Amino acid sequence: MCKANIHIKLKSGVHDPQGKVILNTLHTLGFDNVKSVRTSKYFELEIENENNMDLTEQIDKICDEVLANPNIEIYEFNLENHS
Amino acid sequence: MCKANIHIKLKSGVHDPQGKVILNTLHTLGFDNVKSVRTSKYFELEIENENNMDLTEQIDKICDEVLANPNIEIYEFNLENHS
Numbered sequence: 001m002c003k004a005n006i007h008i009k010l011k012s013g014v015h016d017p018q019g020k021v022i023l024n025t026l027h028t029l030g031f032d033n034v035k036s037v038r039t040s041k042y043f044e045l046e047i048e049n050e051n052n053m054d055l056t057e058q059i060d061k062i063c064d065e066v067l068a069n070p071n072i073e074i075y076e077f078n079l080e081n082h083s
Numbered sequence: 084m085c086k087a088n089i090h091i092k093l094k095s096g097v098h099d100p101q102g103k104v105i106l107n108t109l110h111t112l113g114f115d116n117v118k119s120v121r122t123s124k125y126f127e128l129e130i131e132n133e134n135n136m137d138l139t140e141q142i143d144k145i146c147d148e149v150l151a152n153p154n155i156e157i158y159e160f161n162l163e164n165h166s
Binding site for chain 2: 001007009019022025026029031033034035036037038039040041042043044045046047048049058061062065066067
């Protein structure tokens with residue numbers, strides 16, 4: 001069994017409305033020294049890998065087709081072997 | 084300036100409906116070897132720290148009061164100094 005840790009972020013320059021709302025909330029609560037907030041998504045996938053294949057290509061496909069929006073997001077991942 | 088990288092996950096045992104939907108989607112697309120999907124949130128905060136204070140306590144407060152739901156979520160973070 002493999003574990004894929006996938007981190008999907010907005011490309012720099014893409015607006016992050018959720019981050020802006022959180023920033024405003026933090027300022028309202030007095031956390032004035034916080035200057036910016038960027039939000040992102042994180043996924044942990046458990047993947048069966050009986051033949052010890054290289055899963056990189058599969059995870060690229062999963063990110064491109066399902067998890068990320070390639071127009072505005074970038075992703076990075078690492079794989080852990082739990083054999 | 085400091086950067087705080089904050090990762091907020093559901094406690095183990097807490098249901099993850101979004102993860103379940105993604106898992107079903109992946110199976111529909113033929114990625115049958117994916118056995119589980121857990122989703123989580125990630126935040127990057129830029130924090131001004133003129134007096135080189137220890138920001139740990141402040142970030143704990145921010146997580147407890149704003150970013151995380153302590154009933155069902157746990158958080159971890161690290162701090163990078165960008166001075």
